[in-house]
């Protein structure tokens with residue numbers, strides 16, 4: 001079941017004018033689950049990937065694990081009808097519930 005309404009995502013995009021930065025709570029949870037999967041199924045490389053960069057890269061990524069997970073979690077965003085995430089940082093968007101992208105009033 002797709003809990004995110006594409007029209008509502010479009011409203012979020014237009015309202016905040018941050019096309020490549022916003023995402024729903026479900027998208028964020030998907031990102032974290034991918035981290036967990038990376039840890040469980042590729043443990044040795046996971047610890048190599050979490051070594052922090054000396055400085056943030058130009059898109060704000062702190063380590064290779066965040067780059068990998070953000071790239072993979074764009075599949076979640078695509079399934080949800082949400083924008084692709086190209087940067088590490090994000091902006092919190094208050095929603096009416098954790099399953100919704102409707103703005104909290």
Ligand SMILES: [Zn+2]
Nearest residue numbers: 031035066069
């Ligand atoms: Zn992450």
